[in-house]
Amino acid sequence: xxxxxxxxxxxxxxxIGASNPLGRAAAVALAEAGADVGVATTTRSQREExxxxxxxxxxxxxxxxGFAQAIDAADERDVDSLVERAVSEFGRLDxxxxxxxxxxAQPALEISLAEWRRVINANLTGVFLACRAAGREMLKRExxxxxxxxxxxxxxxxxxxxxxxxxxxxxxNLTRALALxxxxxxxxxxxxxxxWIDAGGFLADENMKRQLELSAVQAAG
Amino acid sequence: xxxxxxxxxxxKVAIVTGAGRGLGRAMAVALAEAGVKIVATARTESQIEETxxxxxxxxxxxxxxxxxxxxxxxxxAMVDASLGEFGRIDILVNNAGGATDGFxxxxxxITDEQWRVGIATNLTGAMYxxxxxxxxxxxxxxxxxxxxxxxxxxxxxxNNFIYTSAxxxxxxxxxxxxxxxxxxxxxxxxxxxxxxxxxxxMEEWWKHGMFVPMGRLGRDEELGxxxxxxxxxxxxxxxxxxxxxxGGGLAGGELPTGFAxxxxxxxxxxxxx
Numbered sequence: 001x002x003x004x005x006x007x008x009x010x011x012x013x014x015x016i017g018a019s020n021p022l023g024r025a026a027a028v029a030l031a032e033a034g035a036d037v038g039v040a041t042t043t044r045s046q047r048e049e050x051x052x053x054x055x056x057x058x059x060x061x062x063x064x065x066g067f068a069q070a071i072d073a074a075d076e077r078d079v080d081s082l083v084e085r086a087v088s089e090f091g092r093l094d095x096x097x098x099x100x101x102x103x104x105a106q107p108a109l110e111i112s113l114a115e116w117r118r119v120i121n122a123n124l125t126g127v128f129l130a131c132r133a134a135g136r137e138m139l140k141r142e143x144x145x146x147x148x149x150x151x152x153x154x155x156x157x158x159x160x161x162x163x164x165x166x167x168x169x170x171x172x173n174l175t176r177a178l179a180l181x182x183x184x185x186x187x188x189x190x191x192x193x194x195x196w197i198d199a200g201g202f203l204a205d206e207n208m209k210r211q212l213e214l215s216a217v218q219a220a221g
Numbered sequence: 222x223x224x225x226x227x228x229x230x231x232x233k234v235a236i237v238t239g240a241g242r243g244l245g246r247a248m249a250v251a252l253a254e255a256g257v258k259i260v261a262t263a264r265t266e267s268q269i270e271e272t273x274x275x276x277x278x279x280x281x282x283x284x285x286x287x288x289x290x291x292x293x294x295x296x297x298a299m300v301d302a303s304l305g306e307f308g309r310i311d312i313l314v315n316n317a318g319g320a321t322d323g324f325x326x327x328x329x330x331i332t333d334e335q336w337r338v339g340i341a342t343n344l345t346g347a348m349y350x351x352x353x354x355x356x357x358x359x360x361x362x363x364x365x366x367x368x369x370x371x372x373x374x375x376x377x378x379x380n381n382f383i384y385t386s387a388x389x390x391x392x393x394x395x396x397x398x399x400x401x402x403x404x405x406x407x408x409x410x411x412x413x414x415x416x417x418x419x420x421x422x423m424e425e426w427w428k429h430g431m432f433v434p435m436g437r438l439g440r441d442e443e444l445g446x447x448x449x450x451x452x453x454x455x456x457x458x459x460x461x462x463x464x465x466x467x468g469g470g471l472a473g474g475e476l477p478t479g480f481a482x483x484x485x486x487x488x489x490x491x492x493x494x
Contacts, residue, residue, distance in 0.1 A: 002254045002449045003228045032223040176472040183434035183469045195458070 009034030012090030015097040018055045019048035023099030036065035042100045073126035083133040096134040099149045100126040105160045123167035142186040231256035234307040239317030241268030243418040251445025253279040260303040262288040290346030300353040315347035316369040339383030366408035399461035414467025434469030
């Protein structure tokens, strides 16, 4: 049956960036489809940790195993130990969802090198670190699915979005390169290009509303 | 309602063109598994009867309609008959198409008729079917259109003028549908890579996919679930997109992967070698 082909019963997943609404939606959907799901933050902050814990609660409420961990997704030790925890708690790792998302918009002339690095590290380097750590496990077992949640801004520019757009484009082509590098190992790597999703309540924002009025489907997903 | 429940499409009705074999059959059967009643159309009636048998094995009704998508009267009659039988059309899968006479011809060897038939089969047919079905979808306020393009809709091929032009045209036709009929109707495309449909001669012709990054050809059953996904509410915000199903082929373009053994192409004529 088709629905059975979509079932993830018995699989184990890790979602990084579950403190943002897209990551949270991914984590809950994976759990609904039957997977055990560990979730992690993008940065170490109390706000993100609270969000990740609440996401884990939702996973438990679906009768799946899960955990929440506060990490700095751009720190390789944090990422490596996160993957180790997933493997030790679930006994396996089948799915990695990279939903690290650090929003940043600023005129290019005003971006300091430290800010640039922070945005690139969180949004791009963090995805590489997670792919590398999870890839070690997945290649060993010759099976795995990596889903990188990128943005429509990977293929289009946005004024004041230089650092963010560059990072998201990097995620997209990192995805393609890994897909080829691991093409014969049983591990697939794909990306989702997310558009304007009303997950953070931005429809209340007048500027955002004007942007949406210009797009074809005049409602946010 | 959970994620997996949203893949249930009970009570919905789909028209699948080119349903007599290969990808069309795979999509019709997968949709039937998800609960969809099927209108199976193709030019060859004996082949659609076989597909209909597989659909009915899943417990769904199937209307068998012989239809030539390049003939708008035939298309309109098929859509009328579908509405007469089931009273609604939720999903249109424009799958009919393929290599036509003159495929691979050099430009000067393409006749007017070969060009006309190739474009009609791979592009105009989808327009005729969409034109016939969309008013009904708009009346009901919803509809899903799934158009089957090809990797050759996204890149060119030497002496592949007719097919690549039609399949690329289908992509932009679909995008214009989305600009015009959103949000009631969503239209997306599937771009399959190399699918031999179990035909050993095609498997041999494509070297068993050894030059594809994943090292193998596509299997029909790998396409059916994608069609169900695109027909479901799970993709209610996806519109005008091409989903590529090609074992990684387009991820690298013409860059060597280091993994895929390269199959040497014959030297172009007149290259001096």
